[in-house]
Amino acid sequence: MGCCYSFCKEDSGPQSGEVNERTHLLVDPVSNNTNIPRVHSDDYVNQYASSAPKKTDEQSALNRILHETAANVIDVGALDSHNLEQHEYMDRSRAYSKRIEAGGIKVPDSTSCLLKDVPAPEKILATEPLSAGDHELITKMLNKAVTALEDVNVEHKEDLVVPFLS
Amino acid sequence: MEKNLEKTLDDINNTEGIIGCILADHAGLCLGAKGNASTDSAGIIAAIADQVTKLEPKSPPPVISLQNDSRKCLIQRQGAVVGAIYKDISM
Numbered sequence: 589m590g591c592c593y594s595f596c597k598e599d600s601g602p603q604s605g606e607v608n609e610r611t612h613l614l615v616d617p618v619s620n621n622t623n624i625p626r627v628h629s630d631d632y633v634n635q636y637a638s639s640a641p642k643k644t645d646e647q648s649a650l651n652r653i654l655h656e657t658a659a660n661v662i663d664v665g666a667l668d669s670h671n672l673e674q675h676e677y678m679d680r681s682r683a684y685s686k687r688i689e690a691g692g693i694k695v696p697d698s699t700s701c702l703l704k705d706v707p708a709p710e711k712i713l714a715t716e717p718l719s720a721g722d723h724e725l726i727t728k729m730l731n732k733a734v735t736a737l738e739d740v741n742v743e744h745k746e747d748l749v750v751p752f753l754s
Numbered sequence: 755m756e757k758n759l760e761k762t763l764d765d766i767n768n769t770e771g772i773i774g775c776i777l778a779d780h781a782g783l784c785l786g787a788k789g790n791a792s793t794d795s796a797g798i799i800a801a802i803a804d805q806v807t808k809l810e811p812k813s814p815p816p817v818i819s820l821q822n823d824s825r826k827c828l829i830q831r832q833g834a835v836v837g838a839i840y841k842d843i844s845m
Binding site: 725726727732734736739 | 756759761769829830835839841
């Protein structure tokens with residue numbers, strides 16, 4: 589009880605300015621320094637509580653970005669990637685042709701194209717390379733032609749300047 | 755003058771299996787044509803040779819061989835001259 593009293597007394601002690609046997613010799617720096625905010629532990633909770641919604645906002649924004657990105661990305665690897673069988677190609681080609689006919693769309697002819705699709709490219713790609721005979725033939729012809737062309741020059745046959753009045 | 759050029763073309767044209775030959779200058783203008791070769795194709799032949807050379811510019815001038823079931827056309831550029839030989843391969 590006495591202890592309690594003494595503490596109560598202590599609070600008012602320094603404020604009253606009386607110096608007695610119970611007066612602190614050293615000044616309590618915390619109680620005197622009013623600049624330092626004495627934050628209660630509840631305040632910390634409140635501070636965190638106020639910052640917590642901010643954090644979830646950020647989190648939800650990130651989640652939203654993630655979802656939006658996921659919606660915009662086409663993951664080719666995850667798509668149905670089973671190889672089409674030959675008959676499936678035929679079926680689809682028939683179905684598409686029917687649709688085009690039904691729609692009355694005229695597909696432009698590609699006859700103007702110089703290069704054409706070849707049915708079995710491996711056959712053409714596996715053909716024999718240029719034979720040595722052919723190579724020799726054209727090289728010889730061109731060698732001769734180049735030499736022959738060097739011989740081509742203007743032959744002087746008659747005077748270019750001709751007197752009209754003679 | 756151009757006798758040697760004519761002779762070269764004649765010699766080639768008289769070779770067995772060859773049905774025509776043509777020579778063009780660097781600009782694709784016809785220098786001479788013998789046999790079954792049109793002078794009109796000189797420019798096209800020169801253009802083909804130039805385009806194919808662009809595939810591998812550092813390699814020596816390529817010999818281009820165009821072929822169908824019955825005929826073959828060989829094209830090459832050498833210096834300022836582009837030559838083409840038409841061969842019959844149906845035999």
